[in-house]
Amino acid sequence: MSAADVPADARADGMDGTGDDRTQTLLVFGARGDLTSRLLLPGLGTLIAASSPAGLFLVGCDHGEGSDEEWRTVVAEAFAVGGASGPAVDAVVRDARYVAADATDEGDLRRLLEGRRGRLTLYFALPPAVTVEACRALSRIGVPDGTRLVLEKPFGTDAASAAALNDLLHGFVPESHVHRVDHFLGMSTVLNILGVRFANRVIEPMLTSEHVEKVDIVFDETLGLEGRAGFYDGTGALRDMLQSHLLQVLALVAMYPPSTLEQLDVRDAKAQVLRATRVWDDDPERFSHRGRYTAGSVDGRSFPSYVDEPGVDPALGTETLAEVVFAVDTWRWAGVPFRVRSGKAIGSPRQEVTFWFKAAQRVPAGLAGDVLRNRLRIGLGAGRLRLDININGPGDPSTLTPVTLETRFGPGELFEYGEVLRGVIEDEKPLSVRDDMSVESWRIVEPVLDAWREGRVPLDDYPAGSTGPAGWEDRTT
Numbered sequence: 001m002s003a004a005d006v007p008a009d010a011r012a013d014g015m016d017g018t019g020d021d022r023t024q025t026l027l028v029f030g031a032r033g034d035l036t037s038r039l040l041l042p043g044l045g046t047l048i049a050a051s052s053p054a055g056l057f058l059v060g061c062d063h064g065e066g067s068d069e070e071w072r073t074v075v076a077e078a079f080a081v082g083g084a085s086g087p088a089v090d091a092v093v094r095d096a097r098y099v100a101a102d103a104t105d106e107g108d109l110r111r112l113l114e115g116r117r118g119r120l121t122l123y124f125a126l127p128p129a130v131t132v133e134a135c136r137a138l139s140r141i142g143v144p145d146g147t148r149l150v151l152e153k154p155f156g157t158d159a160a161s162a163a164a165l166n167d168l169l170h171g172f173v174p175e176s177h178v179h180r181v182d183h184f185l186g187m188s189t190v191l192n193i194l195g196v197r198f199a200n201r202v203i204e205p206m207l208t209s210e211h212v213e214k215v216d217i218v219f220d221e222t223l224g225l226e227g228r229a230g231f232y233d234g235t236g237a238l239r240d241m242l243q244s245h246l247l248q249v250l251a252l253v254a255m256y257p258p259s260t261l262e263q264l265d266v267r268d269a270k271a272q273v274l275r276a277t278r279v280w281d282d283d284p285e286r287f288s289h290r291g292r293y294t295a296g297s298v299d300g301r302s303f304p305s306y307v308d309e310p311g312v313d314p315a316l317g318t319e320t321l322a323e324v325v326f327a328v329d330t331w332r333w334a335g336v337p338f339r340v341r342s343g344k345a346i347g348s349p350r351q352e353v354t355f356w357f358k359a360a361q362r363v364p365a366g367l368a369g370d371v372l373r374n375r376l377r378i379g380l381g382a383g384r385l386r387l388d389i390n391i392n393g394p395g396d397p398s399t400l401t402p403v404t405l406e407t408r409f410g411p412g413e414l415f416e417y418g419e420v421l422r423g424v425i426e427d428e429k430p431l432s433v434r435d436d437m438s439v440e441s442w443r444i445v446e447p448v449l450d451a452w453r454e455g456r457v458p459l460d461d462y463p464a465g466s467t468g469p470a471g472w473e474d475r476t477t
């Protein structure tokens with residue numbers, strides 16, 4: 001990239017950082033990547049259509065020459081995926097620029113920084129190792145005051161590397177300017193946990209160890225590797241899903257009610273939960289499981305064995321299904337096991353948080369029928385809320401019948417990434433992961449990672465399309 005790549009008109013209209021207060025530049029590193037076109041831009045489109053942020057200048061940056069016109073086509077097509085239209089959307093597309101540059105090259109970075117308009121946000125839609133290199137280069141050259149950084153998961157590979165990455169970032173931007181993205185926190189269904197829990201007198205007081213026997217947080221998927229060996233092989237389900245997304249969900253499910261939804265309150269409440277969370281009985285050998293799919297079919301789609309998927313190194317022993325039971329050592333949750341699980345290539349997958357209630361203290365003699373434990377199920381993927389209760393069904397009034405009360409949550413106004421980007425554009429971070437949480441969530445899973453690395457927990461097979469290996473019964477109850 002040369003200085004000539006920064007368009008002259010753009011320099012003239014304030015790309016030097018002198019634009020009006022609301023003007024901001026969103027610079028996406030990895031503009032040609034799958035994440036950008038499949039998730040980031042469609043989400044951004046929904047955000048722009050919903051809230052018309054003023055003066056948003058979208059710059060795509062990647063290796064390889066490209067033109068503004070090509071980038072604008074990519075952006076317009078991705079915006080169309082989310083059905084985004086209108087003058088604000090058109091204005092962002094019309095104004096968008098593409099710059100060929102190496103995100104790890106100091107010279108390129110300097111010129112990119114000079115080319116900003118207003119407040120600058122750097123979005124790293126890059127492989128984690130490249131993001132770290134880019135941040136190292138930025139730490140050497142410095143960034144303009146007020147620059148925001150947006151980083152994707154995985155954030156580090158263990159507690160020590162996450163802490164080191166935090167130190168690196170804090171060397172050139174304050175923590176308040178860092179967004180660690182977890183797109184699960186942008187799911188309307190996940191956000192719905194807040195409303196269901198904290199706006200219902202009949203629900204929240206029941207969510208304590210006095211009434212709840214155990215909690216399941218499950219996100220199984222029909223998807224298999226889907227050509228992502230480069231990222232997934234060697235990462236596996238524990239790091240890909242549990243360490244990040246599902247521990248964030250656990251924190252939302254288990255946190256004490258925050259007094260506001262502002263970032264300080266929500267993040268403090270979540271961080272308290274994570275600090276109190278550990279593997280059940282500190283025994284990963286008994287309370288963690290790992291599995292890997294073998295050949296099979298899911299919904300009519302055939303899958304090879306995971307080890308035969310293109311790009312997989314069987315020697316890495318990557319798991320495609322992980323399950324860990326955690327304890328949350330707070331007054332509210334002491335003694336209640338949280339079983340957290342996620343797997344790929346699972347038939348009829350569940351994606352929900354389930355609160356299993358204790359049995360009624362006593363059912364009066366004379367009432368007959370099956371008395372089931374009450375369950376509250378909050379859907380993560382499909383967006384259903386279900387409450388299982390016992391009622392007097394038709395016929396003999398003293399005969400109990402279990403029924404499920406069910407309602408659906410509406411889809412969110414924004415795609416998940418739109419919700420995440422709303423936080424970025426509006427500079428509000430209740431939905432992003434704070435530095436201490438990024439380290440805590442590694443601390444929580446490290447005993448499991450160690451046990452698995454040392455071969456202390458078997459890697460069980462399950463056929464694609466099944467519900468997972470047999471015999472993973474819950475040993476906590």
Ligand SMILES: O=P(O)(O)OC[C@H]1O[C@@H](O)[C@H](O)[C@@H](O)[C@@H]1O
Pocket residue numbers: 221223240
């Ligand atoms: O259902 P969603 O929103 O695609 O989220 C699940 C995905 O989340 C991603 O973060 C994981 O890397 C994937 O492996 C997983 O499939």
